[in-house]
Amino acid sequence: MNDQSTCACSCGCITAEDPRFAELKSYIDSLDQNQGITMPVLQEAQRSFGYLPLEVQKFISENTGVPLAEIYGVATFYSQFAIEPKGRHHIGVCMGTACYVKGSQKVLDKLAEELKIKVGCTTADGRFTLEATRCLGCCGLAPCIMIDDDVFGKLDDISRIPDILGKYE
Ligand code: FES
Missing domain, CATH: 3.40.30.10 (Glutaredoxin)
Structure with a gap:
């Protein structure tokens, strides 16, 4: 479920100030960078944001070094991920x-x-x-x-x- 109660603005969208980005960064930093980290990071982002909009995909790419095209490819290939918001x-x-x-x-x-x-x-x-x-x-x-x-x-x-x-x- 997409919990947007911590969204920094009132419209429910995900902004750069959203505290979930800092949490995701901490999660990325806690991982062994020598292992494949794309899947666990996407799973954590999906769990936290409820879906994987472009802002989140870019953030993951910038903080993992994995190309955005690869992040997008994985996010759209596996049904466990959604790039559009999901209903309750x-x-x-x-x-x-x-x-x-x-x-x-x-x-x-x-x-x-x-x-x-x-x-x-x-x-x-x-x-x-x-x-x-x-x-x-x-x-x-x-x-x-x-x-x-x-x-x-x-x-x-x-x-x-x-x-x-x-x-x-
Ligand atoms: S075909 Fe098996 S539940 Fe619908």
Whole structure:
């Protein structure tokens, strides 16, 4: 979750004065520079900032000596990293085979319509991020979605979706 409560300005953006940069610098300095440090530093930055905007990628590059292009390449290759802010609640719509044949595209379309966002995006209020995922491992409940750690199955009746979203304020 992106905790921006320590942001130095009131708009919620990440500024150079953000104390998390100093914390990240301390973390970088604590690492053995002879080991591959890109992954642990990106993981720490992701944990701290909630995502990896360009300012954070540049900071990491300047303080580790790893080229910005390489930082960007790793940040965009691994799904554990995000370069866009994430919502407080993550919705994963299963697009695995069992869910797909039972109508997961309709579920995804309904969610996108309700939230007024495209897949991969976050609502303007920062409440939800909507993503399509691989099999969630509960094919017997197809079509299903996961919101944070909660699974909702048998969603062929998409009229249930607004009520489900309403549980997450
Ligand atoms: S295909 Fe959707 S849970 Fe497995």
